Amino acid sequence: MKVSLKVEYACRVLAQLARHNGSGEWPHIEALATQEEIPANYLVQILNDLRNSGLIQSRRGKQGGYALARENDQVTLCDIICAIDGGLLEFNTEVKGQSGARLVELWAQVTAELEKMTRGITLEDMITSSHEGMYFI
Amino acid sequence: MKVSLKVEYACRVLAQLARHNGSGEWPHIEALATQEEIPANYLVQILNDLRNSGLIQSRRGKQGGYALARENDQVTLCDIICAIDGGLLEFNTEVKGQSGARLVELWAQVTAELEKMTRGITLEDMITSSHEGMYFI
DNA sequence: GCGATCTTAGGTTTACAACCTAAGATAAAA
DNA sequence: TTTTATCTTAGGTTGTAAACCTAAGATCGC
Numbered sequence A, B: 001m002k003v004s005l006k007v008e009y010a011c012r013v014l015a016q017l018a019r020h021n022g023s024g025e026w027p028h029i030e031a032l033a034t035q036e037e038i039p040a041n042y043l044v045q046i047l048n049d050l051r052n053s054g055l056i057q058s059r060r061g062k063q064g065g066y067a068l069a070r071e072n073d074q075v076t077l078c079d080i081i082c083a084i085d086g087g088l089l090e091f092n093t094e095v096k097g098q099s100g101a102r103l104v105e106l107w108a109q110v111t112a113e114l115e116k117m118t119r120g121i122t123l124e125d126m127i128t129s130s131h132e133g134m135y136f137i
Numbered sequence C: 001g002c003g004a005t006c007t008t009a010g011g012t013t014t015a016c017a018a019c020c021t022a023a024g025a026t027a028a029a030a
Numbered sequence D: 001t002t003t004t005a006t007c008t009t010a011g012g013t014t015g016t017a018a019a020c021c022t023a024a025g026a027t028c029g030c
Helices: A005-020 A027-034 A039-051 A077-085 A101-118 B005-020 B029-036 B042-050 B079-086 B100-118
Strands: A056-059 A067-068 B058-060 B064-067
Touching: A005 A027, A005 A039, A005 A067, A005 A077, A027 A056, A027 A067, A027 A101, A039 A077, A067 A077, A067 B042, A067 B064, A077 A101, A101 B005, A101 B064, B005 B042, B005 B064, B005 B100, B029 B042, B042 B058, B042 B100, B079 B100
Parallel strands: none
Antiparallel strands: A056 A067, B058 B064
16 A cells, blocks of 8 residues: 555645746746656656646746646645546455455445545645644744 | 555455354365455465464464454454555655655655554454444345 | 747566465374 | 374566656747
């Protein structure tokens, strides 16, 4: 049960775009790859997935680049994982063995609870220091 | 973010052992493999992991077999995943890029919430029909 | 038209999931 | 004590997918 590096990269690059959100700047791949230390050739694929899922917009040609398609707090961890993996949780759906049927139900239940949880984490949380909201520095 | 077939098999075979729990029977591999439709050669490895993690006991020789080491409601989904995968959630822990540090914190938070959730699901839930606890059949 | 960007379609490499094989260790039963 | 049924352990295999790279094309501002 692991979070792929691809999802990690997607979160990082989206956090970076969230920082530029509203500024009118459209960072290009090389800049994003450098700032978040992501292999540029791999980042291409990731940004493509994110665009196809409607999380980001892109502009070609000179002055081209990428920008978020929504407000920072409207992009959730659930959205990101689904954009990259095609779904939140992958599990066996074949009903096999005496316990197979019950397990498929339980996986669905786990997925539902996981969705609730990951919908509570947004890009805003990813660009906010963990000390924010506390009473000391 | 997927649940491996190995974890699915582990849950099924443990559910099977939970059904025999307290009966004094020690089902052997072939029986377990047949009842839960798991490749016997693969099941060997899984049962080994479960024994090394203290979730089950084994007996060699004639009349040998496997049995749960705890009560049904004392074996949680969290226990099972940890026994098989070595941990609940695997994620990148390298702090890289401008957003790396914050993400590592968030993954830890997700893990904690996931642990809380999976500790609420036990073998008892895996051998109980989904209609139990309802007021109709 | 030129050059900077995104777009798309491939290829590579390494690791791991999901198995199988086979020789040993143990313990009950004959 | 020999046999036989089980678990134990250490390896091997095979296919797929993650994590990259390469390179030719499509846009668009200048």
